Amino acid sequence: MRHRNRRQLPHPRPPHPPHPDQANPHLDPTIIARRKLRRIQAALATTTHTTTLSLLSTDGGTLLIPTTTPTDLDTLITHLSHAARVPITATTTTTPTTDIPTATDQTHQLLDMVTRLQSIPGLYRFDDLALEYQLTRPGPGRDHLGTLLNPLDHHPELLTTLQTHIANNLNRQRTARLLHVHTNTVDYRLKRIAQLTGFDPTQASGLWYLRSALVARTYTTA
The missing domain is CATH 1.10.10.2840 (PucR C-terminal helix-turn-helix domain)
Incomplete structure (x- = not known):
């Protein structure tokens, strides 16, 4: 059986990033977060069609995108950020389907590291963070x-x-x-x-x- 590769793409970790709606003191932050999520889901559906599996919440989530899908990930993150009207931080890696659980853990560790370092929003790849990732290993x-x-x-x-x-x-x-x-x-x-x-x-x-x-x-x- 031939395994297709899938990209792991967790995204935004901060639960409630700054958003224009938050200037309204009468709006519940939870409602604002849900609105962002719905806009992201709608943009995702029109951009990647039905080829992407997603598990998203107001705290972030994970996307599984087949490498056979012609998706420019940098452009995708920019598009989703514009749709949600908040900056999105994401990390990505490519892995065989058999290694998805391990790759997902690693990709979320990368996202946690980017968040801890207070890096500017955007898309980060393992190649960009290999040294930093190694420095986080205990010892x-x-x-x-x-x-x-x-x-x-x-x-x-x-x-x-x-x-x-x-x-x-x-x-x-x-x-x-x-x-x-x-x-x-x-x-x-x-x-x-x-x-x-x-x-x-x-x-x-x-x-x-x-x-x-x-x-x-x-x-x-x-």
Whole structure:
């Protein structure tokens, strides 16, 4: 028997992302979430027709898309985001049908990691996250990396700046805008991070350690 491959595509983890309807204080958040879900389901039906199996709720879900279906996943996520009027974060992998249970667990672990890292919305593949995924595996390496940011424990604004800066692909202007500070403040905080941790976030080698430490820390402090 020939096995067809299927893509595993969990999507949005946050239960109630910001939505225009939430500006109305008279609307129940649960109703708003259900409206988003119905719009996603309708968009999914018109985009992938009957070839996609889905298990969706207001907290997220999983899509099984046969690889024989001509679906551009990046375009699909963008389309679903527009339909729901909220940014969607998703992770994906391709696997034989016999390995769907294992692949589903792995893909949800990737989504959990992306959520913990507060990454920007979008579609993430295992190839994009292989290093980060490995860093989440238990062991002395992860434990050690998780301690590298301990000097920032008493400086929450520095830790937030580092997380935001990395999540926004080192875009100083975007980081400053999201934190409601001047770009000079971002520069100052990055320098302080370097002074306190010994790793410079403006240098490739320092950034590698700091990003790795953020990944490990989200699991060692959980």
